[in-house]
Amino acid sequence: MKRYFLPALKLTAVLVVLTAGIYPLLIAGVSKLAPGKGDGVTVSRGDTVVGYANVGQLFSDDKYFQGRPSAVGYNAAGSGGSNKGPSNADYLKVVQERIDTFLVHNPGVKKSEIPVELVTASGSGLDPHLSPEGALVQVKRIAALRGISVEKLNALVAGQTKGPLLGMFGPATVNVLKLNIALDDLK
Known part of the structure; x- marks a missing residue:
């Protein structure tokens, strides 16, 4: 079990950074190209x-x-x-x-x-x-x-x-x- 814990923890940290950090920033950046600059x-x-x-x-x-x-x-x-x-x-x-x-x-x-x-x-x-x-x-x-x-x-x-x-x-x-x-x- 210890053998799988550290890789799972690393994978979780990478996915948190990707899905809660980089992806929302990317979408917010792309929205600035849309009409209304993402504000409607x-x-x-x-x-x-x-x-x-x-x-x-x-x-x-x-x-x-x-x-x-x-x-x-x-x-x-x-x-x-x-x-x-x-x-x-x-x-x-x-x-x-x-x-x-x-x-x-x-x-x-x-x-x-x-x-x-x-x-x-x-x-x-x-x-x-x-x-x-x-x-x-x-x-x-x-x-x-x-x-x-x-x-x-x-x-x-x-x-x-x-x-x-x-x-x-x-x-x-x-x-x-x-x-x-x-x-x-x-x-």
Whole structure:
């Protein structure tokens, strides 16, 4: 047993240095090459930071596009989902309440036209994106409240839509914060 103890202790020390020291420093160094320099990509309006590009936030005013619901109240420090499955009665009640609320705020939209992401929270609870369909289903409400034509808002959504990564990985998305900033900038 003594014969194996010293090599095991040395191996443990080497792995601690590698995994708790060198690897985290390497990842922190590589993150400085990413957009935002590892501190997150902020979105500014003029000289004021209004949010982060990759963290969803609540837009409760009907004159704005609303993003995906959050199971954690859009708290980036407490990222997580609800962990309730589609057969859970409490979860189904929450989803039905979200559907009912959406229909009240978006008259003329049928239940079958509501994209699922507008009534279900993401796994992280912080998803900043919608599908183009998730944004387009809200256009009539915003057009009526702001006095902007539906065509102009459809063009705005199309202009803010990012296609799949490299044209083939993932769905097309719209960043809700950037879309709402562009909406405010419309004249």
